Amino acid sequence: MRLSNLYTKTIKDNPSDEQALNAQLLIRAGFIHKEMSGVYSYLPLGKRVLDNISEIIKKEMNELGCLEVQMSSLQPKDIWEITGRWDDKKVDNWFKTKLYNGQLLGIGLTHEEPVIDSLKSYVDSYKNLPIYVYQIQTKFRNELRAKSGLLRGREFLMKDLYSFSLNEREHEIFYNKVIKSYNKIYSKLGLGDITYRTYADGGIFSKTFSDEFQTLSVAGEDRIYVDEANKIAINDEIYNDQNLKKLSLDKKRLVLKKGVEVGNTFSLGSKYTDQLGLYYNDQAGHKQSIIMGCYGIGVSRLMGVIAEVFADDRGLNWPTTIAPFKVYLISINENPKSKEKTEVIYNLLTRKNIDVLYDDRDMRAGQKFADADLLGIPYRVVVNQDFEDKQVELKRRNKDKIEYVQYDRLESIIS
RNA sequence: CGGGGAUUGGCGCAGUUGGCUAGCGCGCCGCGUUUGGGACGCGGAGGUCGGAGGUUCGAGUCCUCUAUCCCCGACCA
Numbered sequence: 001m002r003l004s005n006l007y008t009k010t011i012k013d014n015p016s017d018e019q020a021l022n023a024q025l026l027i028r029a030g031f032i033h034k035e036m037s038g039v040y041s042y043l044p045l046g047k048r049v050l051d052n053i054s055e056i057i058k059k060e061m062n063e064l065g066c067l068e069v070q071m072s073s074l075q076p077k078d079i080w081e082i083t084g085r086w087d088d089k090k091v092d093n094w095f096k097t098k099l100y101n102g103q104l105l106g107i108g109l110t111h112e113e114p115v116i117d118s119l120k121s122y123v124d125s126y127k128n129l130p131i132y133v134y135q136i137q138t139k140f141r142n143e144l145r146a147k148s149g150l151l152r153g154r155e156f157l158m159k160d161l162y163s164f165s166l167n168e169r170e171h172e173i174f175y176n177k178v179i180k181s182y183n184k185i186y187s188k189l190g191l192g193d194i195t196y197r198t199y200a201d202g203g204i205f206s207k208t209f210s211d212e213f214q215t216l217s218v219a220g221e222d223r224i225y226v227d228e229a230n231k232i233a234i235n236d237e238i239y240n241d242q243n244l245k246k247l248s249l250d251k252k253r254l255v256l257k258k259g260v261e262v263g264n265t266f267s268l269g270s271k272y273t274d275q276l277g278l279y280y281n282d283q284a285g286h287k288q289s290i291i292m293g294c295y296g297i298g299v300s301r302l303m304g305v306i307a308e309v310f311a312d313d314r315g316l317n318w319p320t321t322i323a324p325f326k327v328y329l330i331s332i333n334e335n336p337k338s339k340e341k342t343e344v345i346y347n348l349l350t351r352k353n354i355d356v357l358y359d360d361r362d363m364r365a366g367q368k369f370a371d372a373d374l375l376g377i378p379y380r381v382v383v384n385q386d387f388e389d390k391q392v393e394l395k396r397r398n399k400d401k402i403e404y405v406q407y408d409r410l411e412s413i414i415s
Numbered sequence: 416c417g418g419g420g421a422u423u424g425g426c427g428c429a430g431u432u433g434g435c436u437a438g439c440g441c442g443c444c445g446c447g448u449u450u451g452g453g454a455c456g457c458g459g460a461g462g463u464c465g466g467a468g469g470u471u472c473g474a475g476u477c478c479u480c481u482a483u484c485c486c487c488g489a490c491c492a
Binding site for chain 2: 016019152332363366367369370371374
């Protein structure tokens with residue numbers, strides 16, 4: 001993409017209505033636009049990052065044998081009344097609205113009820129199970145207080161997976177596969193070293209523990225006790241001697257840190273499937289309960305966390321796997337010859353499916369460098385008329401070293 | 416929802432004890448000089464001060480209400 005085609009532009013001053021680093025940088029760099037508190041639009045650059053994160057997640061989900069769907073955001077209240085979760089006293093962050101005829105609707109904040117309800121049309125035999133369905137969809141939650149930019153919004157993108165298994169044993173097996181898969185996802189996103197599986201409260205979902213995935217960050221609102229050597233943690237909310245013993249955690253190894261919850265997994269048993277009447281017939285023709293699990297990953301929250309933890313004083317710094325573009329291409333000391341060479345490189349890399357952001361604007365070098373840094377593009381390629389034939393300058397966003405390479409070698413270095 | 420802070424061109428800010436045509440920086444438009452780390456000069460465009468009501472000869476400045484944003488707390492299946 002040519003930068004001259006991008007309508008967003010960078011700004012030097014931090015917005016006055018944001019304190020959170022992730023929001024400040026993402027707004028300054030033109031990745032997101034704030035619509036209101038806790039609600040952001042994703043602009044061309046931000047949309048690419050969001051899509052890249054989604055793709056990584058999708059790939060892992062599909063490898064687990066999960067099927068992607070997209071459920072509705074508008075929700076009828078009756079199925080939620082069956083489980084008691086329509087009640088504002090039980091679930092206090094619903095957005096609710098109504099049709100002109102007076103019928104009440106909820107705006108989706110999670111999808112256990114509707115996914116179960118829809119499966120009733122298709123599941124009646126043990127032969128139909130297991131079923132794993134997921135979606136990446138915008139969720140709406142009427143938070144009392146939105147905060148921290150993308151970390152806690154009222155409208156956000158989330159991956160939610162629901163599993164339906166024949167029995168507890170099969171559920172456990174799948175549940176553990178999801179945990180592994182989640183670890184893979186966070187590694188690919190560059191967060192592997194600072195993201196911990198964390199024991200947490202099962203909430204109203206279940207009496208047992210749930211698993212959270214917490215990424216260490218000073219911006220986090222969760223307090224977790226981390227066992228670094230064993231790569232495990234426990235949330236402050238369930239931290240007590242009894243639970244430590246139950247989970248066989250060693251108090252002496254635990255260090256208190258702040259984390260951002262970037263994922264969670266729950267074992268739901270047959271609570272919701274029973275309530276909503278989703279059963280299967282076993283081989284003997286007897287009605288059996290279905291064991292359910294639900295598994296979330298905050299996609300837009302991840303974008304905020306990643307922006308936050310990798311940023312430096314010059315701006316964003318995306319991992320190569322999710323950067324909106326791999327290469328920021330600059331031609332300076334513009335003359336016809338170097339411009340021509342830059343065009344050649346742009347076309348070459350683009351043809352090789354490497355995402356290049358070509359800064360073809362008529363601007364001074366300093367501004368282009370500053371923008372390359374602020375946008376956090378992993379590789380910067382500079383063409384200068386003084387360079388010999390095929391030589392270009394290559395610099396990584398997170399390193400100071402500058403190297404000079406032949407441009408036909410770029411592809412192998414970058415990918 | 417409790418407490419604290421904020422609201423002045425697109426963005427970031429200043430605006431004395433109420434007083435004259437509401438300033439500055441960034442950005443934007445034009446011309447010229449520049450051109451490897453957010454250049455410089457000259458000339459322009461753009462705001463009625465979040466909203467409503469009130470006090471006053473006179474309100475961006477004072478009072479009341481209200482909206483929105485940020486932070487702390489509570490809450491977060």
